[in-house]
Amino acid sequence: xxxxxxxxxxxxxYNQTKHNVGFMVLETLGQKLNQTLTKKDFEAxxxxxxxxxxxxxxxxxxxxxxxxxxxxxxxxxxYHIEPKDxxxxxxxxxxxxxxxxFRTKGSSGGHNGIKSIIAAVQTESFNRLKVGIQHPQxxxxxxxxxxxxxxxDQITMLDAYDRAAAAIVAWLDGTEPQDIMxxxxx
Numbered sequence: 001x002x003x004x005x006x007x008x009x010x011x012x013x014y015n016q017t018k019h020n021v022g023f024m025v026l027e028t029l030g031q032k033l034n035q036t037l038t039k040k041d042f043e044a045x046x047x048x049x050x051x052x053x054x055x056x057x058x059x060x061x062x063x064x065x066x067x068x069x070x071x072x073x074x075x076x077x078x079y080h081i082e083p084k085d086x087x088x089x090x091x092x093x094x095x096x097x098x099x100x101x102f103r104t105k106g107s108s109g110g111h112n113g114i115k116s117i118i119a120a121v122q123t124e125s126f127n128r129l130k131v132g133i134q135h136p137q138x139x140x141x142x143x144x145x146x147x148x149x150x151x152x153d154q155i156t157m158l159d160a161y162d163r164a165a166a167a168i169v170a171w172l173d174g175t176e177p178q179d180i181m182x183x184x185x186x
Contacts, residue, residue: 001054001055001056001057001079001080001081001085002051002054002055002056002057002081002085002086002087002171002172003056003057003059003072003075003076003079003081003085003086003087004026004029004056004057004058004059004087004089004168004172005022005026005059005060005061005068005072005086005087005088005089005117006022006023006024006025006026006027006058006059006060006089007019007021007022007023007061007065007068007088007089007090007091007113007114008020008021008022008023008024008060008061008065009064009065009146010060010061010062010063010064014146016148016149017145017146017147017148018091018133018144018145018146018147018148018149019065019091019145019146020091021089021090021091021131021133021157022060022088022089022090022091022113022131023060024157024161025089025129025131025160025161025164025165025168026058026059026060026089027161028161028162028164028165029058029164029165029168029169030047030058032165032169033049033051033058033169035047035049035058037058037059037060040062041075042071042074042075042078043061043062043063043070043071043074044059044060044061044062044071044072044075045059045060045062046058046059046060046075051172052172052173052174054172056172057075057079057081059071059072059075065112065113066112066113066115066116067116068113068116068117069116069117069118069119069120069121070116070120072086072088072117072120072121073117073120073121074120076120076121083121083123083125083126084125084126084127086121086126086127087126087127087128087129087168087171088113088114088117088126088127088128088129089128089129089131089164089168090111090113090114090128090129090130090131091111091130091131091132091133091145092109092111092130092131092132092133093132093133093134093135093136093141093144093145094109094132094135095130095131095132095133095134096132096134097132097133097134097153097156097157097160098131098132098156098157098159098160099131099132099160099186100129100130100131100132100160100163100164100167100184100185100186101129101130101132101185101186102127102128102129102130102167102171102177102180102181102184102185103127103128103130103181104125104126104127104177105124105125105126106124106128107124108124114128127171127177129164129167129168131160131161131164132160133145163184164184166184167180167183167184170183170184
């Protein structure tokens, strides 16, 4: 079994904000795989399907970003999913707009959603796909991540969502992490 978790905040107020990049990538992936998140349980919205003879979960936590582990941990525990089979899609202010970075482990890097998941799964050894939203020039971080992209940046991000979905499909196909990094990072 594999689980792909897109991080974001629930509710229309946060719908197209920078902090919801994980949700937007997951929606793009769902469209490509013809999957819709219709189930609600474990404080999450999700779907399950078979891919290459393996059960796959696509998950959006319905908790707020900083509490994402509250949904992810119990779901993984209930279905006996190992951390190595977890891929979390997150926004990253330290990456240029639209850049991707696939990693197999690491600290939270100050991302509270990742901190929450690390606490819930009790390891830093799980896959992450970081999507660059760049650092704010003049605004506060909280204001930056909770505002939508401007029209020019939306075009860049639509391409990033497509590339991120392709990276996730490569991971689901069993491509080696280093090969995913070589192809999609940067």
